[in-house]
Amino acid sequence: MTTSRLGSLFALLTLVFAAVTGFTQAPPKYDPATEKTFKGIVEELKIVPASGKQNAYLMLKSNAESGEVFLCPKSFLDEIGVTFKPDDAIEITGSKVKQDGTDLTLAREVVKNGETLTFRFKDGKPAW
DSSP: OOHHHHHHHHHHHHHHHHHHHHHHOOOOOOOGGGEEEEEEEEEEEEEEEETTEEEEEEEEETOTTTOEEEEEEHHHHHHHTOOOOTTOEEEEEEEEEEETTEEEEEEEEEEETTEEEESBOTTSOBOO
């Protein structure tokens, strides 16, 4: 094999390894020690593809403390019949964690229009 073919093969193997590692990376764990409750205004409900499913995140207006808020798989939102629209006022209880160097809040409960929506149990296990 020529040097350029070996280099190309090495580059391809590196790319495959990186892709497999990315797909097998463990999701962040809920940490009750970092749990906080805060209020916010919904800017956007963002649906993000992830490993054959879609995940629901809330982006909040002018609440730098929260970063992104991970709710649940989109299928769970559909199952419980909940929607979030821009300008919805909400209160979130969740665990603030780091994912890929970015702040992320894993929502345990969201209060919207006086109704408490449970996404995780007190021990952090998902409700879905």
